[in-house]
Amino acid sequence: MKKILIIDDDPNIRSFYREFLEENGFTVIEAENGFEGVKIFREESPNLILLDINMPEKSGLDILKEIKKRNDKVPIFLLTAHEDYKRDFSALYADEYFVKNKNPEIILKRINKYLES
Numbered sequence: 001m002k003k004i005l006i007i008d009d010d011p012n013i014r015s016f017y018r019e020f021l022e023e024n025g026f027t028v029i030e031a032e033n034g035f036e037g038v039k040i041f042r043e044e045s046p047n048l049i050l051l052d053i054n055m056p057e058k059s060g061l062d063i064l065k066e067i068k069k070r071n072d073k074v075p076i077f078l079l080t081a082h083e084d085y086k087r088d089f090s091a092l093y094a095d096e097y098f099v100k101n102k103n104p105e106i107i108l109k110r111i112n113k114y115l116e117s
Helices: 011-023 034-044 060-070 104-116
Strands: 003-007 027-031 048-052 076-080 096-099
Touching: 003 011, 003 034, 011 027, 011 104, 027 034, 034 048, 034 060, 048 060, 048 104, 060 076, 076 104, 096 104
Parallel strands: 003 027, 003 048, 048 076, 076 096
Antiparallel strands: none
């Protein structure tokens, strides 16, 4: 079973995605902050990461850079609450970028595409 790590400081967002992804056959691990997320990433070796951009203490962009230095093969999907947050995330090595709770079916299709290859 494929393993997805969700790193987000909002417990409601983590719960939303955990339930949705588990219903669709994935094992889900959660981290409530960046420090915990990096630690879990090292211990669990997830197949894909959903990562909040705006978090206290350690930003999602810092976490992205740190994880990609360790393993540039793991797909990382950035999540944001800001629909108008436009930025070229490919320069930061993010694989995808989504607005939280917009349409989880679209995220699921992208997850399946990345994990099939």
